[in-house]
Amino acid sequence: MSDTADVVVIGGGVVGSACAYFLSKAGLHVHLIERDYFASGTSRASHGGLALMHNTPLELRLGLASLQLWENLSKELPFDIEYEVPGQLTVAMTEDELPAVYHQVEAMQAEGIECHFLDRQALLDFEPNVSPEAFGASFSPLEAAVQAIYVAPAMAEVARRGGATLDCGAIVLRIDREQDGRVSGVMTSRGFISTRFVVNAAGLYSPQIGAMVGLRIPVIPRKGHVIVTEALPYRLYRHKIQEAGLHKTHGSAFGAVTDRRQFGCAVTSEQKREGNIIMGATREFVGFDKTTRIDVVATLAARAKRLVPKLANVRVLRVWAGLRPHTPDHLPIIGPVQEVGGFFVATGHEGLGTTLAPITGKLITECVLGQQTSLSLEPLLLSRFPSDNLPDQFMEVVNEMSSPPVPTVG
């Protein structure tokens, strides 16, 4: 089989599907390659929160732009993705955590984003089932949620209706280049696709795709556990609720502050439309191991009960673990690569893949079309990392993934 496409997008997770969506909307013929099936990697394990992170003004701007795109997408996508905008309470469970909450309010207000502080009494009036021992909280009303596993298939479906080829079950074997280094095609287990543009949205496996064109892409897995409860016939709470400690556990670099044990654990939770409560999050560096660990789950459950004591009466239905694509500075890698013409990277979103997928797709589309991007990509480019001086943990993964993939039979 031989084929031609304007753009080949590698990866059918939420980010790759969003790229295909926006590229296809722009009138380009997209060929989307997914090794397994849509949302089968990190996206499958996501709890679907659309969150604003305020570590840097850049993160806030990216998040805000993406939330605005989400609002339009929710109306346009062909399947119900259970989009809702409950707003986010960030609760200080200890006095120590109050400064983090104040800081969040300031940082968001400085960017003109609505966010305000609630003292204990105001918090309990606003969300009565939060622990009366809480010291206060911020409320950020724009923060939203979707059903993560529905998003990638829905966006891919729009792309397909716009003429995109969806190629599930194909494995990328190599990427061909012109003499000047520019990409010229992609060889897969199904055949060759001639193209001048390739988007690497392979998430955890983006280092492997990068290695095919001689790039070192610093992405390693960061594991997270998610708990889902039975559907409650009543509302236990109306807003998304998270511990202020969450911002601490994110960290900004390897070896960042983590919680009591080796896994950074702080609760972020939401009661979904059907009544189930979905909650994360934990952060561990344990390679590609997706095993669910009861010690981690136990800690998460205990903390959730501390945050919302009435959770003591609620039963857990399911527990799972997934792996997020983590970069050395905790920011995604989005944009072109100087050394390889026509090659774009859209990866490393860690826990913000679902949140930032639309803005990522839009930015990549602007790049491919040669337009001025709506946000400066400078701080997000791959070139910000010195490829010959990556932290050891990243080098290990990059090196391991540099060997070419073996096509599986059947």
Added chain:
Amino acid sequence: MTEPIEIVVVGAGPGGLSAALAAAQAGARVALVDNNRQPGGQYFRQPAREFRGAASPHQRQGADLWQRVQAAGVHWWAETTAWGAAETRVLTLAGNHAPSSIQPPAIILATGTYERTVAFPGWTLPGVMTAGAAQTLLKEQHLLPGKKILLVGTGPLQLVLAAELVRAGAHVVAVLEGAPIFQKGAAHLGSLWGQWERVVEGASSWLTLASHAVPYRTSWGIVAANGNRQVAGATIARLDAAWQPVAGSEEQIACDTICLGYGFIPFTALAQLLGAQMTWQPELGGDVPTRDANLQTSAPGVYAVGDGAGIGGAALAQVEGEIAGIAAAAQLGHHADTAAQKIQALLPRLTRERQFQKMYAALFTPGAGLDTLARDETILCRCEEITQADVRRAIALGANSAGEVKSITRGGMGDCQGRMCSHLLAHAIARETQQTLAQVGRVRPRPPLFPTPIPVLGQVQAARAEESLR
């Protein structure tokens, strides 16, 4: 308790009770775990306290066995759910009488089965229930499930249930047996030799139905349940050799309750979590753990007995329980010298019950037609309301296996944790993708296997907390 528990038996049905008794009599310190308040499982299900005086012979037999188990000093952990397990032979438990987790030297799984549901138009209407549900209402609460009852399914248990319902005053409109047992049955008559209790029970059920003029039809089955908000009737049809409804043979039958007795699926999730190797044996109900002569699985110290290791009925479960109880105790040094001899003495009984098991499987394993009754709009996963059309859409999006369809549709992720629907979903995927059930694969069980309170999860002892659960 002062001395640590040596053997945990999971499930207090016929197999678990027999295993606990044999192991305790050999001198092992045994704990018996069960979800229910009362021991007995489904077969020996005991009447509620209010009906204690009205116990049936079965129930009295179960109560006798229970008394011997108690006399042997078995620790009874009632209303305790084994909601998780790990390959390090750890069980996590939720219940007031049990520790939150335990790592005993040996575990005997007697986890039994759940009933095989069938998806056909109308199967989610109120009034459709499994035969086991009707039996529980009757045995434990002395309640009839409805006024005009249709029994559809396969196997002698249908006859027994129908007779029990009739004796309790119900109007049974018909009993439909899917298998052509009169044509096929003659070849297997020999296996009934020695099964006198079963023969008597069957004959007595038969007589009850005959004396109440309850129609009994073989090679007939259900096609649809009809009614708006409640079952008002059923469409039934004659079945061909593959259990496919014969076009043009449909009949309407009025009823308010439909009991489905299409057999059982072994509950093997704990065995899988404990690391036992599984093998696909359709005639035993599907995936079952592989076992050695002592009924030990491939996971050292983990034994499996009874229907949970392959559908075979209560009598087989009891003899298997005895063997595993003796073997597990011997493994821990209790009467190790005489164990082989005791097990040897049980082999004739084991052989006889296994013969019966073979006959049962040959006669009463449903044909492939049973899995073709659903229509596009028929719900397969009722917790998440996933229809056959939803499964097809997921396949169009690239899903090929049970796990992939589950993650795209959320089918099998509801409160029942797939026990009602995973086989329905698997059959639908197999048909749509033209694969075998083995290729479609199974969804790997993950704890919690049952909805488990958040504080219970939070409580798991730190000592066990380092164990990873798959």
